[in-house]
Amino acid sequence: MGNTVHDPGVSLDHGRNTTRTEAVEDHGGVRDHDPQIERDATESEDNMAYLTVADENLRRAIILEWEQAMCTAKLREGVCAVCGRYTPVNDLLQVKSSRIRFELLQNNELPPEVQPTSYNRAAYNGAILHPKGLVHTDRRGALWTCKECRKDLCERNEPRMPLFALANWLYYGHDRLPEPVKKAFLSSSTPERMLVSRARSSRVSFKFSQLKGHRLYGTDPRTSQGCVKGNVAIHPQDAAHLTDVLPPSNDAIRDTLCAVFVGKSQPTRQNIRELSPVLVRKSQVKTMIDFLMAKNPKYAISDTFRGYSQQNMDKLFEEGSHDDQNVLCAMEIGHLPANDAVEKSTEGYVPGVEPEEEPDGDLLMENVGYTESDDVTAMNPREMTMEAVDHCLKKRKFIKSQAGSRFIPDFRNPSLLTWLFPHLDPWGIGGFFDERRERQLSLDQQLKYLLRVEGSLFTKDPNFAFVYYNIRQKKAVFDSVTFQVSVSQRDRVIEEIMQVNIERLDALMKAFEANPHHKPSNEEDIRIMRLLAKVNVISHDLPGSNGYKIRLRNQIRGLIYSQGTPTLFITLNPSDRDHPLVRLYAGHEIVIEDHMRGEELSQWQRTKLAARNPAACAKFFDKMMTQFIDVILKFGRDEKGLFG
Numbered sequence: 001m002g003n004t005v006h007d008p009g010v011s012l013d014h015g016r017n018t019t020r021t022e023a024v025e026d027h028g029g030v031r032d033h034d035p036q037i038e039r040d041a042t043e044s045e046d047n048m049a050y051l052t053v054a055d056e057n058l059r060r061a062i063i064l065e066w067e068q069a070m071c072t073a074k075l076r077e078g079v080c081a082v083c084g085r086y087t088p089v090n091d092l093l094q095v096k097s098s099r100i101r102f103e104l105l106q107n108n109e110l111p112p113e114v115q116p117t118s119y120n121r122a123a124y125n126g127a128i129l130h131p132k133g134l135v136h137t138d139r140r141g142a143l144w145t146c147k148e149c150r151k152d153l154c155e156r157n158e159p160r161m162p163l164f165a166l167a168n169w170l171y172y173g174h175d176r177l178p179e180p181v182k183k184a185f186l187s188s189s190t191p192e193r194m195l196v197s198r199a200r201s202s203r204v205s206f207k208f209s210q211l212k213g214h215r216l217y218g219t220d221p222r223t224s225q226g227c228v229k230g231n232v233a234i235h236p237q238d239a240a241h242l243t244d245v246l247p248p249s250n251d252a253i254r255d256t257l258c259a260v261f262v263g264k265s266q267p268t269r270q271n272i273r274e275l276s277p278v279l280v281r282k283s284q285v286k287t288m289i290d291f292l293m294a295k296n297p298k299y300a301i302s303d304t305f306r307g308y309s310q311q312n313m314d315k316l317f318e319e320g321s322h323d324d325q326n327v328l329c330a331m332e333i334g335h336l337p338a339n340d341a342v343e344k345s346t347e348g349y350v351p352g353v354e355p356e357e358e359p360d361g362d363l364l365m366e367n368v369g370y371t372e373s374d375d376v377t378a379m380n381p382r383e384m385t386m387e388a389v390d391h392c393l394k395k396r397k398f399i400k401s402q403a404g405s406r407f408i409p410d411f412r413n414p415s416l417l418t419w420l421f422p423h424l425d426p427w428g429i430g431g432f433f434d435e436r437r438e439r440q441l442s443l444d445q446q447l448k449y450l451l452r453v454e455g456s457l458f459t460k461d462p463n464f465a466f467v468y469y470n471i472r473q474k475k476a477v478f479d480s481v482t483f484q485v486s487v488s489q490r491d492r493v494i495e496e497i498m499q500v501n502i503e504r505l506d507a508l509m510k511a512f513e514a515n516p517h518h519k520p521s522n523e524e525d526i527r528i529m530r531l532l533a534k535v536n537v538i539s540h541d542l543p544g545s546n547g548y549k550i551r552l553r554n555q556i557r558g559l560i561y562s563q564g565t566p567t568l569f570i571t572l573n574p575s576d577r578d579h580p581l582v583r584l585y586a587g588h589e590i591v592i593e594d595h596m597r598g599e600e601l602s603q604w605q606r607t608k609l610a611a612r613n614p615a616a617c618a619k620f621f622d623k624m625m626t627q628f629i630d631v632i633l634k635f636g637r638d639e640k641g642l643f644g
Contacts, residue, residue, distance in 0.1 A: 073089075508528060
């Protein structure tokens, strides 16, 4: 009989070590080949293949592919003449004017004073076009068009207006503003813009910090603005508020704006007066209000809007002040003593010292936004169920539209954009869900469009992205959340709901708002809680919500359970301040390959560029992450990546 040989082997499977015992029969020194053992050995080698270090050829091939994918020729963008969007040059095609029916690109409802004059519009049969997409602006010629617009315009059977055509009420007429008005809108501060807006949907806090370690630290802030760092915190409100006069009253301003100074000493109004982001110029505010009331139909005098208030204008500054520029007397000013905890909580994530300001008179303000969509998601079903039952018992409408002097609807309101951001839609012609559009756009479609248009002011506004992201999240909640009751309990639950004491339900809601861990004690409250437990809150996926994040974390846990713990963790931190791709996306005419060898802009200039072009920074971050996944990891491809 042959001897049995036990060969202990170790198989590494995605981070899990498992011991295997192999049994092999030895007949006279000749070992039989066991097919199962060979298959197990092959599987073991395959499972450990990801640990193999990439050879020189693979590394060189990946580097070459990255360089080709990230070169200027691949990344440079042009402008579509029809929609005005930035488009990769490889996706633009020059189309002869004879192939285009320009009457499809007309918008005869636009007032004559808004119609573009930056090209010979008559030569193009009155079409609304972007001049940077035209081969000739003084005479008719070929047009550069993106694939999407070209498909609609050049359809043989039935050409139509493209969805994102400028003529589809997506032209905002910024270049047609009178020069003083254009200058006023472009140079206006955040407080000035809030004074000329009919609606407000956020609270804004300015924070100014003295930079510890700066050569001017500890000197008089009036003469050392260079050692002050600023932040703008934007807090969305649950509902938009509509004012009935401009500028708004001091009470409204007090609820909307505040400034906090972090440093050794408490600031005075004289100190704050030297900080340009919070200053207000009366003459500039008056210029903007006069234009809006004269040219924007959404600012016309009506039952809900009484127009300009000289009384409120006179009360903007402290009594006795005759200055045209000053700090609003109604703006709250606070002080936080500087300490290590405050400094560590506000320091940046980019390594290195803070860039020292250059003597150009600018104070860089970083923007921070907060969203409140999680408060109404399925993570808090008890409160949502209470509000729904309370709404029904009080016989309120299920579809409700509010207007007047206080609350206005966030959704499907064509006037909301120009009410909130008159400097972005000064003529009141490009709101969301405008019924005049030949082809309707969803909220998401128009938001994405506005962030891709050449020269778009929407991409640089510090408030717009935060406010409309919050509106978008709230709309997603209301579109997806439903309340469900089992069929067997339906009749009984309806009968119990109709018997609920509304006053006790209101009191119970207030008790939970004051203390989320409140425990009902009386019999009526306990009965209401038992009833609410029978009503289930059902919600779809809401990206950005806590529930959505928990679902993704559960997926990660499931992958770890089935595949084993990860062997390698990679953290990417693309620096928008230092990479020249941000300049290319911001519209600068540069060659990336040249600037990778050395950047002529100072650190302070690069920091300002990144802060003032948030959309370009977002595109840069997305490009770097997607290219890493595609080129370095080669995810979804049959080829081997750098890590296996």
